[in-house]
Amino acid sequence: MTNIQNRGIHSPDLPEVASRMPEDETLYELADLFRVFGDSTRIKILCSLSASDLCVADIAALLGMNQSAISHQLRVLKQARLVRVTRRGRSSIYGLDDDHVRTIFEQGFRHVRHIAPGSGEEEAHG
Amino acid sequence: MTNIQNRGIHSPDLPEVASRMPEDETLYELADLFRVFGDSTRIKILCSLSASDLCVADIAALLGMNQSAISHQLRVLKQARLVRVTRRGRSSIYGLDDDHVRTIFEQGFRHVRHIAPGSGEEEAHG
DNA sequence: ATGATATATGAATATATGCTCATATATTCA
DNA sequence: TGAATATATGAGCATATATTCATATATCAT
Numbered sequence: 001m002t003n004i005q006n007r008g009i010h011s012p013d014l015p016e017v018a019s020r021m022p023e024d025e026t027l028y029e030l031a032d033l034f035r036v037f038g039d040s041t042r043i044k045i046l047c048s049l050s051a052s053d054l055c056v057a058d059i060a061a062l063l064g065m066n067q068s069a070i071s072h073q074l075r076v077l078k079q080a081r082l083v084r085v086t087r088r089g090r091s092s093i094y095g096l097d098d099d100h101v102r103t104i105f106e107q108g109f110r111h112v113r114h115i116a117p118g119s120g121e122e123e124a125h126g
Numbered sequence: 127m128t129n130i131q132n133r134g135i136h137s138p139d140l141p142e143v144a145s146r147m148p149e150d151e152t153l154y155e156l157a158d159l160f161r162v163f164g165d166s167t168r169i170k171i172l173c174s175l176s177a178s179d180l181c182v183a184d185i186a187a188l189l190g191m192n193q194s195a196i197s198h199q200l201r202v203l204k205q206a207r208l209v210r211v212t213r214r215g216r217s218s219i220y221g222l223d224d225d226h227v228r229t230i231f232e233q234g235f236r237h238v239r240h241i242a243p244g245s246g247e248e249e250a251h252g
Numbered sequence: 253a254t255g256a257t258a259t260a261t262g263a264a265t266a267t268a269t270g271c272t273c274a275t276a277t278a279t280t281c282a
Numbered sequence: 283t284g285a286a287t288a289t290a291t292g293a294g295c296a297t298a299t300a301t302t303c304a305t306a307t308a309t310c311a312t
Contacts, residue, residue, distance in 0.1 A: 010217060010288095013178040018188055020177045027169050029238040030231075035164030039300075040157040047153060051146045052139040056259060062144055069301055071260055090258045090309045091136060100237040105156075107233050109148075111226040112155040136258095165270075182289060195271055197290055216279045216288045 036080040037104065041065065042073050045094075049083060050102055053095035162206040163230065167191065168199050171220075175209060176228055179221035 011017070021027075036042060044063050048054055054062070060070045074094055077083040084097045096102060137143070147153075162168060170189050174180055180188070186196045200220055203209040210223045222228060 010181045011178060011184050014180070014184055014188065017174055017177040017180070021170070021173060021188075026235075026238065027173060028166050030234050031164055031166040031169040033234050033238055034160050034169070038157055038161030038164040040154050041300075043153050043157040043160070044147070047147060048143055051143040052137060054140070054143070055136045057257095058137050058140055062140065062147075066302070067259070068261085068303080072300075075260080087259095087308090092259060098240075100233065100240060104230065104233045104237060107226070107230045108156050108159050109152075111230065112152060112159055167270080183287095192272075193289070194273080194291085198270075201290080213278090213289095216286095218289060 033080060036076060036082060037108070039073070041069065042077060045070065045073060045077065046082065046096070046101065046105060049094060049096050050105065053093050055088075055091040055093055057091070059094070159206060162202060162208060163234070165199070167195065168203060171196065171199060171203065172208065172222070172227060172231060175220060175222050176231065179219050181214075181217040181219055183217070185220070 037046070041063065045059055048059055048062055056067060056070055056074065059074075060067045063070065074083065074085070077094075078085060081097050082101050083094050086093045086095075163172070167189065171185055174185055174188055182193060182196055182200065185200075186193045189196065200209065200211070200218075203220075204211060207223050208227050209220050212219045212221075
């Protein structure tokens with residue numbers, strides 16, 4: 001029989017899918033958030049801070065990078081509300097802003113390690 | 127010899143932090159993973175696919191973008207193992223690869239909803 | 253005040269990346 | 283077979299971005 005397999009819109013679910021899409025603004029914010037995680041320097045910084053609050057010089061020393069680069073990236077992280085900063089004398093002490101950061105981080109970790117979420121214990125890097 | 131407040135390494139935890147840092151390779155993979163989430167087009171694609179498996183043309187129609195752009199991004203998502211593809215006739219049906227994707231995605235959602243909108247500097251969306 | 257230390261920031265640059273266009277590949281149907 | 287449809291891909295361009303360098307700002311010690 002002349003069964004029409006594919007013409008125009010292919011999935012009958014498409015209107016349903018469209019109706020379930022969040023606001024564009026929300027999706028942009030989401031992409032912005034993940035983009036901040038999507039750089040190895042920032043990942044290393046977040047990973048360090050998940051272990052302990054640290055000043056800029058310590059982070060730079062830990063990562064073997066220059067102070068300016070770290071400071072620039074800390075600004076990005078701060079603007080994204082992923083880290084908070086407290087002035088302490090001459091130093092700025094940075095720390096993770098909240099536990100969402102840790103959670104997102106660890107989910108990504110599980111993914112790259114191919115470990116099922118919510119399964120057994122895992123080395124806490126934070 | 128007066129009291130030395132800060133010289134060289136500032137945090138006594140620094141060696142401990144260093145010892146807890148994962149392998150560089152792992153951190154690069156983690157950044158690579160998040161970078162894939164860090165684009166609004168790919169986020170929209172993932173969001174669509176979290177509702178239903180879809181062919182390329184449907185995704186393009188849904189997002190109002192041209193087929194080539196979507197295809198290029200689907201390749202990125204496939205290489206990152208965030209989506210899987212099944213050939214069905216002339217169409218390629220894409221779907222989320224596993225539930226990690228959904229979980230990471232939803233954690234991000236919680237974060238952006240948790241942050242008070244408009245309370246910080248924001249960049250242009252891309 | 254001066255000098256030393258710690259961090260922040262603007263400009264410049266090199267690289268990365270997303271999109272478009274044109275085209276190639278793959279599949280279905282007449 | 284050839285036409286039509288669906289997707290994939292390479293090249294080129296425009297934009298974004300991560301780093302470095304130089305320098306500004308802020309704090310502490312003398």
